Amino acid sequence: MTTPLLLLAAAFLLILANGFFVAAEFGLVTVDRPDAERAAAEGDRRARTVVRALRELSFQLSGTQLGITITSLVVGMLAEPALAQLLAPPLTATGLPAGAVSGVAVVIGMLLASAVQMIVGELVPKNWAVSRPLQVARFVAGPQARFAALLRPVITLLNTLANRLVRLLGVEPTDELASARTPGELVSLARHSAEAGALEQDTADLFVRTLSLAGLTAQHVMTPRVKVSALHSSATAEDVLNLTRATGLSRFPVYRDRIDEVVGMVHLKDALAVPAHERLRTPAGRIAVAPLLVPGTLPVEHLLRRLRHEQPIAVVVDEYGGTAGVVTLEDIIEELVGEVRDEHDAEGAGRPELTPATGEDGRPAWDAEGSCRVHTL
Numbered sequence: 001m002t003t004p005l006l007l008l009a010a011a012f013l014l015i016l017a018n019g020f021f022v023a024a025e026f027g028l029v030t031v032d033r034p035d036a037e038r039a040a041a042e043g044d045r046r047a048r049t050v051v052r053a054l055r056e057l058s059f060q061l062s063g064t065q066l067g068i069t070i071t072s073l074v075v076g077m078l079a080e081p082a083l084a085q086l087l088a089p090p091l092t093a094t095g096l097p098a099g100a101v102s103g104v105a106v107v108i109g110m111l112l113a114s115a116v117q118m119i120v121g122e123l124v125p126k127n128w129a130v131s132r133p134l135q136v137a138r139f140v141a142g143p144q145a146r147f148a149a150l151l152r153p154v155i156t157l158l159n160t161l162a163n164r165l166v167r168l169l170g171v172e173p174t175d176e177l178a179s180a181r182t183p184g185e186l187v188s189l190a191r192h193s194a195e196a197g198a199l200e201q202d203t204a205d206l207f208v209r210t211l212s213l214a215g216l217t218a219q220h221v222m223t224p225r226v227k228v229s230a231l232h233s234s235a236t237a238e239d240v241l242n243l244t245r246a247t248g249l250s251r252f253p254v255y256r257d258r259i260d261e262v263v264g265m266v267h268l269k270d271a272l273a274v275p276a277h278e279r280l281r282t283p284a285g286r287i288a289v290a291p292l293l294v295p296g297t298l299p300v301e302h303l304l305r306r307l308r309h310e311q312p313i314a315v316v317v318d319e320y321g322g323t324a325g326v327v328t329l330e331d332i333i334e335e336l337v338g339e340v341r342d343e344h345d346a347e348g349a350g351r352p353e354l355t356p357a358t359g360e361d362g363r364p365a366w367d368a369e370g371s372c373r374v375h376t377l
Contacts, residue, residue, distance in 0.1 A: 007082035011113070014071045014078070018121035021067035024144040026129035027136035028053055028060055035134050046138040053141045058173060062159045063148035075117055083109030187211055209336050218303050219296035221335055222316045222325035230255055233263055233285035240271035240284055251313045253326060254288040260322040262315045264288025291315050296324050304332055 033054055039047035053060045084105040091101045091108075129136040148155060163173045187208050194204035229246075230253040231239060244250060250268040255261050266288040274282045292314040294303060307314060307329050318324040 004082040004085045007078045008086075011075050011079035011082065012116075012120075014075045015117055015121040018068055018071040018075065018117065019125040020140060020143070021064045021071065022122055023125035023129045023136050024140040025061060025064040025068070026126050027133055027140055028057060028064075028144075030130055031133040031137040036137065039134070039138075044138070046141065047134075049141040049145060050134075050137045053137075053145055059155060059159060060144060060148055062155045062162070063144060063151065066151065066155055066158065067147060071121075072117065075113065075121075079113035079116075080106065080109045083112055206336060213300045213332075213335060216300040216335065217296060218294050218298045218300070218314075218316045218327050219324060221300060221303075221331045222296070222327040223331065224325045225259060225323050228253065228259070228323075228326050230259055230262075231266065231284045232256075233283060233288075235284040237271040237274040237279040237282040237284060237287060240266055240268060240287075241279070244268050244271075251328075252284075253291065253315055253323070254284050255323075262291050262293075262323055265291045265311065265313060265315075293317055294327070295319075300332060300335070303327065304329075307332070 028050075031050065031054070033051075036047050036050045036054065040051050084102070087105040087108055088101055091105055096104060166173050190199060190204045190207045193199035194201045199207075229243060229249060231243065233254050233256050235254075240252065243252060252266050253259070253262045254264040254266050256263050264285060266284050270287040270289075271279065271284075274287065289311075292306065292311040294306065294314045294316055296316050296318055298306075303314070307327075313326060313328045316324045316327055
């Protein structure tokens with residue numbers, strides 16, 4: 001009786017060791033690297049060990065897998081026969097045929113050993129590591145690093161063979177997980193955080209829109225030429241004031257013969273600076289400044305920089321050199337926060353370009369204005 005109990009005790013210790021390797025595996029995979037680096041920079045020696053382990057993550061994970069494999073095999077070798085031996089007398093007492101006792105005992109022993117192994121050696125450490133990744137990683141990184149260093153030749157050999165097989169599948173193995181995130185991953189993270197209540201929906205929307213700017217160009221955010229209010233170069237300063245009263249705008253392109261020939265940009269304040277008795281005789285072209293011309297393919301982040309440092313309004317030109325539209329800082333701000341209305345906007349100017357509707361076949365549809373931007377659709 002003593003021998004089976006000793007075997008079970010040894011098997012339980014190995015299950016605990018298996019749990020350690022499982023915790024190490026999940027702890028190193030789920031820990032947030034910036035958190036570990038921040039703790040290491042503050043002087044946490046265990047966190048420094050975690051950071052070192054993360055720099056060779058593939059090797060450390062191979063070490064945990066080796067430890068899990070060894071402990072699982074030995075647990076099976078020790079626990080199942082020991083349990084079968086302990087269960088044989090009670091099963092015999094139940095009146096089972098002598099030939100069936102051994103087989104039943106082995107099956108029950110295997111089920112019991114597997115259940116304990118799964119709960120204590122797998123699920124508990126896994127759930128602990130997922131719930132407290134940095135805490136677990138700090139706890140396991142040191143012993144795991146020493147275990148991996150002790151078996152480095154074996155782990156290196158196994159890891160090299162595995163990497164060769166992975167390359168045959170057309171995938172290049174990496175030694176560590178990338179800590180950076182792509183814009184698409186950040187968008188997904190923001191949306192999931194908002195759904196989980198960890199982030200305000202408005203904040204998540206602003207974050208997503210900010211990331212979306214990277215894929216937009218000047219032609220995506222501009223006001224198209226058919227909606228542009230402009231003045232002929234022969235117009236007067238008084239015409240600038242009248243157009244401002246009519247539109248609520250303060251800046252206007254000035255063109256020579258047609259809108260494709262923009263020669264300047266006139267501002268309301270320049271028209272107001274002209275003495276009242278001279279406004280009817282002062283051409284708008286004389287008080288206009290040189291226009292800022294940008295191609296329609298200019299990325300929004302570069303456009304924003306130019307609008308901030310040169311002029312807050314630009315003329316967008318197409319591939320033929322014609323005027324495609326105008327773009328202002330407000331247009332870019334509206335891409336971030338939505339429609340911005342002020343006291344000069346016409347009634348209904350802020351209505352959505354897309355409204356829910358019902359198609360002829362009864363299915364949900366959308367009504368879109370002809371000026372609705374493609375990326376909005």
